[in-house]
Amino acid sequence: xxxxxxxxxxxxxxxxRLGLSAQASGSWVGSLQAALPAGALELxxxxxxxxLTAPCRQVMxxxxxxxxxxxxxxxxxxxxxxxxxxxxxxFGTENDHASWVLELFDPERVLVYIQGLAGPCGEHMADxxxxxxxxxxxxxxxxxxxxxxxxxxxxxxxxxxxxxxxxRVLAAARHIxxxxxxxxxxxxxxxxxxxxxxxxEIMRPVFYxxxxxxxxxxxxxxxxxxxxxxxxxxxxxxxxxxxxxARWPDTQLFVAGWPPPDKGPLLRPLLHWLAEYTGYLDxxxxxxxxxxxxxxxxxxxxxxxxxxxxxxxxxxxxSSIENSPNSLGEAMLTGVPCAAAAVGGVPSMLxxxxxxxxxxxxxxxxxxxxxxxxxxxxxxxxxxAAARRRALAVHDPKAVAxxxxxxxxxxxxxx
Numbered sequence: 265x266x267x268x269x270x271x272x273x274x275x276x277x278x279x280x281r282l283g284l285s286a287q288a289s290g291s292w293v294g295s296l297q298a299a300l301p302a303g304a305l306e307l308x309x310x311x312x313x314x315x316l317t318a319p320c321r322q323v324m325x326x327x328x329x330x331x332x333x334x335x336x337x338x339x340x341x342x343x344x345x346x347x348x349x350x351x352x353x354x355f356g357t358e359n360d361h362a363s364w365v366l367e368l369f370d371p372e373r374v375l376v377y378i379q380g381l382a383g384p385c386g387e388h389m390a391d392x393x394x395x396x397x398x399x400x401x402x403x404x405x406x407x408x409x410x411x412x413x414x415x416x417x418x419x420x421x422x423x424x425x426x427x428x429x430x431x432r433v434l435a436a437a438r439h440i441x442x443x444x445x446x447x448x449x450x451x452x453x454x455x456x457x458x459x460x461x462x463x464x465e466i467m468r469p470v471f472y473x474x475x476x477x478x479x480x481x482x483x484x485x486x487x488x489x490x491x492x493x494x495x496x497x498x499x500x501x502x503x504x505x506x507x508x509x510a511r512w513p514d515t516q517l518f519v520a521g522w523p524p525p526d527k528g529p530l531l532r533p534l535l536h537w538l539a540e541y542t543g544y545l546d547x548x549x550x551x552x553x554x555x556x557x558x559x560x561x562x563x564x565x566x567x568x569x570x571x572x573x574x575x576x577x578x579x580x581x582x583s584s585i586e587n588s589p590n591s592l593g594e595a596m597l598t599g600v601p602c603a604a605a606a607v608g609g610v611p612s613m614l615x616x617x618x619x620x621x622x623x624x625x626x627x628x629x630x631x632x633x634x635x636x637x638x639x640x641x642x643x644x645x646x647x648x649a650a651a652r653r654r655a656l657a658v659h660d661p662k663a664v665a666x667x668x669x670x671x672x673x674x675x676x677x678x679x
Contacts, residue, residue, distance in 0.1 A: 265676060268308040268349035269293070270340075272359050275309060278329040281322055284315050291566070292590060293355060295466040296668070297327070299661035304669055308347050310340075312361055319343070337364050344369055350676045351375065353441075357433045358382040358426035366436040373676060376437040376458070378447045383427025384585050384608065389420040389495050391584035391625065397494075397540070407538065415540045416494050434458070439675060443588045444609025461671055466661045467593050468566045474652060476574055476599035478645060484512040484638060487576035487600075489569065489591035491519040491560075494541050497582035497605065500624055502545060504631040505554040512638060516557050518572060523560040573598040578637050578644075582630060586610055596655035601644040603633040618651035 275294060276286035297307070307327050314334040319342075322329045328347070332339045340361060344352075353375045354365050366374055390397050397416040408415050414422065434440070434455035441461050442448055448460050491498030501517060509515040524542035525535045536543025549555040561572065569591075573579060579595035581604035586592075588609045595602050602619035604610050614621060620633035637644040657663075 265351065265672060266306045266308070266347065266349045267672060268310055268344070268347055268352045270352060270354050270361065270365055271309065271311040272356050272361070274311045274313045274315070274331060275329070277324060278309070278311065278322065278331065281324065281329075282316075282320065282331065284313075291468050292465045295468055295661070296665065298469075299466055299665035300669070301665070302326075305672065308349060310343055310347075312336075312359070335360065337361070337368075340364055341368050350678075351672055353377055355379060357430040360429065362433045363429065363436070366433065371436060371438045374437070375439045375441050375461075375671070375675065376433065376455075378440065378442040378451070378587065380587050381427075381447060381450055381608075382423045382430050384450070385495055386420050386423030386425075386427050388584040388607075389423060390416050392497060392500055393494060393544070397544075404537065404540070408540075411538070413539070419494060441671075444612035446609040446612065447587050463667055463671070464658045464664055465588060465590065465593065466664050467590060467597055467659050470566045470570050471573075471594040471597040472656070472659075473570075474597065474599045475570070476648065478577075478641060480574060481577050481600070482516070482575050483577055484508070484515045485576045486515070486517045486578050486580045486634065487572050488517065488519045488580050488582065489572075489595075490521060491545070492521045492542060495584050497584050497624055498545060499548060500582045500630055501580055502548050502552065502554060502558065504628075504634065505549075505557055506552050507628065507631040508634060508638075509554065509557065511635065516559065517554075518559045518561060518576065520561050520564050520569065520572065522562060569594065570598060573600045576600055578603055578634055580630075580634065581605055581610065582624060583607060583610075584624060588613055593655060593659055596648075596651040597659065599648050599652045601637050601648040602651060603630070603637060605630075614651060615654070618647050618654065620647075 273287055279286040309327060310330040312332050312334050316331050316333045319339045320331040330343050351373050352365060352369055354362055355377045356379045405415050405418055431454045434451060437455050437458040440451050440455055440458045441463050443464055451460055488498060488501055490496045524546035525539050536547060549558055573595055579600045579602045581592050583605055585608045592604055592613055602614060604614050604619060604621055605624040606621040620636050622629040622633035
């Protein structure tokens with residue numbers, strides 16, 4: 265069977281072969297590819313990238329890699345004709361090429377894989393922030409675009425525009441691959457002609473080792489795996505710090521990513537104005553007198569991320585919306601107690617009795633969820649152990665790969 269995967273990023277092994285930088289996201293694709301048995305199918309990985317100016321092709325370890333310039337529809341049409349796959353798996357729904365695939369290839373032989381859902385991300389981008397962030401600011405928006413950044417309103421508009429493209433793709437889809445009750449319900453609304461198929465994700469290998477131990481963790485240390493985009497809700501974690509610190513004076517928050525830019529008190533107002541969201545985080549922390557409790561780690565490799573899980577007493581997911589955040593699955597596999605916002609598909613991943621779920625919009629709910637774990641360490645450890653047991657079963661690489669191959673055979677019995 266010949267299967268073509270279509271991605272919106274270059275896989276790291278392909279990017280390095282081309283002499284380009286490999287992006288950190290998209291690890292689930294590599295994990296899935298590694299789990300497929302050798303010789304199970306003839307795989308072509310077709311990747312769009314703005315770093316490319318012309319199509320390119322490489323064959324590595326029995327896999328054909330195609331690189332296409334972003335926005336190049338004729339190159340996609342030619343690739344489909346040349347490779348003649350039996351089945352196409354489309355990773356992601358919000359890009360222009362997602363619509364092209366369903367126009368250029370038989371929709372009955374296209375499996376649309378839900379990564380995130382852009383429309384809801386746009387709708388929830390500014391949750392928990394002051395209303396001023398959604399007002400038009402023409403000068404700031406123009407400057408942000410020139411420097412490669414976005415205002416909060418810009419982030420929201422970008423995701424809402426992608427959401428419109430996404431809904432057109434879902435309307436044309438015949439087969440959808442998803443992971444949560446939430447994405448299934450969303451697809452039922454916008455993909456009425458599609459059959460929904462459920463398949464969990466495979467996490468990065470290092471997290472299956474587990475290893476979290478309370479005696480090795482730092483007491484009252486929180487870890488948030490992403491904080492530079494408003495959707496991830498870091499402002500809510502900062503708002504909860506005073507309440508937690510009043511009860512546990514050694515409370516500390518560690519955040520994966522870079523700190524807000526700061527060039528001293530004279531330039532700080534200008535930088536806060538330009539770097540809108542991160543500037544707000546810095547101002548918020550200073551106003552609440554918790555700046556000394558917040559530590560930014562920089563961008564983390566998988567091994568470094570695992571080390572942060574092992575050092576934390578609690579992994580905190582404070583996003584305004586998520587489908588199936590890999591960071592939560594990785595935390596569950598590692599065995600660290602989890603507190604997570606009960607939004608989108610999160611309750612499909614972390615069940616009651618496996619961690620603390622909270623409503624991120626409810627005042628004080630985040631702090632209460634963390635406090636519940638810290639006040640009863642034995643119960644927290646029991647929940648984390650239960651979460652790890654189920655995560656090992658749900659994200660089992662062989663089971664996921666076998667289920668995907670079975671689906672391929674059902675969709676293309678003669679392939």
